[in-house]
Amino acid sequence: MEINQKNSKTLKRPLILASIMLGMFLAAIEATIVATAMPSIVADLGGFSSYSWVFSAYLLTNASTVLIFGKLSDIFGRKPIFIFGIFVFLLGSTLAGFSNSMTMLIICRAVQGIGAGALMPIATTIIGDIYTKEERAKIQGYLSSVWGISAVSGPLLGGFFVDFLSWQYVFWMNIPLGVCALLGIWLFFHENIEKKDHSIDYPGVLWMLIAVTTLMFILVEGGIGIPWSSFQMYMLIGISAVGFILFVRRELTAEDPMMPFGIWKHRMITVANLASLTAGMILIGVSSYLPAFVQGVMGHSATVAGFTLTTMSIGWPIAAVVGGRLLLIIGYRATSMLGGGSLIIGGILFFLLSPDKGPVWAGAGSFFIGVGMGMTNTSFIVGIQNAVGWKMRGIATAANMFMRTAGSAVGAAFLGGLLNGRIQSYLERHGIADNISVDTANRLLDHQASNALSKGTREILQEGLTSGLHLVYTGLLLLAIIIFILICFLPKKGDN
Template identity: 70%
Template sequence: MEEPVIHKKKLKRPLVLASIMLAMFLAAIEATIVSTAMPSIVADLGGFSLYSWVFSAYLLTNAATVLIFGKLSDIFGRKPIFMIGISVFLLGSTLSGFAVSMEMLIFARLIQGLGAGALMPIATTIVGDIYTKEERANIQGYLSSVWGISAVTGPALGGFFVDVLSWPYVFWMNIPLGLLAMAGIIIFFHEDLDKTDRKIDYGGAVFMFIAVSTLMLILVEGGVRIAWDSQLMLLLSGLSLIGFILFFLQETRVSAPMMPFEIWKHRSISVANITSLTTGMILIGVSSYLPAFVQGVMEKPAIIAGFTLTTMSIGWPISSALAGKLLLRIGFRTTSLIGGVSLIIGGIFFFLLSPEKGPVWAATGSFFIGVGMGLSTTSFIVSIQSTVDWKTRGIATASNMFMRSLGSAVGAALLGGMLNSRIQSAINEADLDKELNVDSTNLLLDAEKRDDLSPNALEVLQDALTSGLHLVYLGLLVLAIISFLLITLLPKGEKSRLKK
């Protein structure tokens, strides 16, 4: 299929970009704004045992469909798939606000995540379509800034809606913004798509969905709500494995595969995707466990813990914008290498983190991780989009985002397992296993409950959390070094041309 004609002269590209960024903002802000509202939601709906599923449901369908939507945009064009994604996302948002039980909210979040699976990769791909290689480097920095803005404004907006209005407005605020983004795409984005050769690999889509959704379920809920040695875990593992095998066999025999494996033959794409897996693990390690260290070990309030994470959200968009200029001067590989060095510096800060060093030290490490993520991810996306042509740009972009999501899920399971194991070992060594367990660590995060602990129990828990998180941060440093070594495998003197 030939590349569609995009009338760049007729396009009002700033308005298209604004619409894309607005849609991305809706998907990006979900995590932070919903986290702020969750205590009020649980107080109203009940079902505290299902708390984590409100987040897991969104993650599952998002990750399971991102590759499928990326490929569909290569077949039907960006505009119709993007519109479907926003529509499904808004449907899920509407239903979430009307939820009368935790089960209904989880179902609505599944729908919301389904739509989000189309928003992020296709928004980035549209930028690849309407901007030249030179322009694209700078524009991807703007897209990355959306994450920083959402991370900073999410908690504030969530708190405002909960305190002034009520928690459903956390979801309903998406509706006017989503409709505005849809209007911008309808009016200002035009592509004349070739109507021929629209072969859809239905089997590949089904096998991919089964394989990825069960894998994400294993990684998100394994050891939490589903025991690793349970029959259900064995069943899910077998289903995921069979799904991947069938998917691979399907893709090798069809003429228009859902995942064209030849894109992985490009070293710039395969290296970028594998590195995104490790940086995704780093990202979840920082965002998930840094607040626990600041609140539980340093005994600082939640607002201080939030500050240490905010610096990462500041470093990311700043470095993304800087990457746009560096890419044109020194190339993809060198820019990515600088990002890899920044990740290692951040990893060293976390490895050396101790209660005495204070939140500023933690915030500095967080900032360097943000800088590293901004430089590397922007370089990867621009490099990938400059390596492939229009008909595979959507799936190539989506594959990179999927690998980062997969890395986050793997990291959450791996690093979480390391932390829990170390805490339980420390409790057993102190012979307090009848009085405390891993869940007792939650008491450290509440100042009042922390004061109720006996001095011995407080010392054991804090030491256990400190040593457990030190193990996690050692893991982060190792992952940062691995990421840097992987980046060195990128092609030297890359001269990827923009294939239109």
């Protein structure tokens, strides 16, 4: 599918751009707005042990469909795939608002993730179709602003809906925005589709789904629902391992692989992708569990919890702009190291976080994480795109997007497993595990339910949640150190 650059100028590009930005906003805001509302959602629906699955389901289907939707857009055109993505996303959002159980919400989040998998890559592709090479740099600034706006507004909107309306509006607010984006693309974006022979790597998609889905289940249920030393766990580990082996084998021999491993020969791409995988774990760890600490341990409102996430959202776009300028002065490696150092500072602040530190301390840690994310992400994307030619640039960028999303999915499940395991162990050590389970921590996230607990039970639950979240934040610090070590292996100049 191609659009002639001359003809593209006759399109109503400002209206198309606005529609694309609305579509991107839907997918971008989901992480922070849902994270802020999650304590209230769990308090209403129950199922604290499934907390991480609300994020894992969305990220899993998102990561699994990003590459295949990119392929489908080459066959059927950008417009039908983008419209399909918006429709599926709105379907999942509408049903999520009507969820009456954690299981139903998780299923609806998976549907949302499928839609988001079409929105993000196709939006970037459409921009490449209708704007010239000289114009794209300016337009990319507009697209980057979507992430900044969504990151800042997400926690605030989430806190507002929870405190003054209900958590259902976190999902239903997508409906009017999505309809506007859908109509804009439908009415103003026109393309000439050129028929070409393409093959879709269905076996690769299948093996990837089996491997990643099984891994998610292992990390969430390991040590809680399924003992680590059980036959069932060994079977799951075996299935996941075989799935990954068959996926790699398929991608090495496929004519049009979903994940072209040839791009990994560039040291810049290899290091950046591994660091992005790790950064995705940090990002989901902060956005998922910081509200739980502020509300469940510190006892503050959802709005205050949203504030602590907003500081990360403020630091990210500021650092991205500064990092873009630093790249031209000190290079990718030095700029990335500054970002990696900021991640470590944020990790240390979270490691030292305690109930008496207050939300300002939590907000400071969140801010430094945002600065680190902004600088490293900008350096990685620009470095990756400069390391390859034009024909490989789209694939290399999509692979980095996939790695970051996959990291978030693995991080949500892994850190959720750590949290559940530590709380369960704490309850067993205090001899109340028979009467109180991990799910009882739901009550800490609801002020009235928390007050209904006896003083002793409430204190033990808060101490158990504090202990579990401290383990999560210890993991975040270790991940930040790993990213800094990886950055040290970036090439000093260019790619070699």
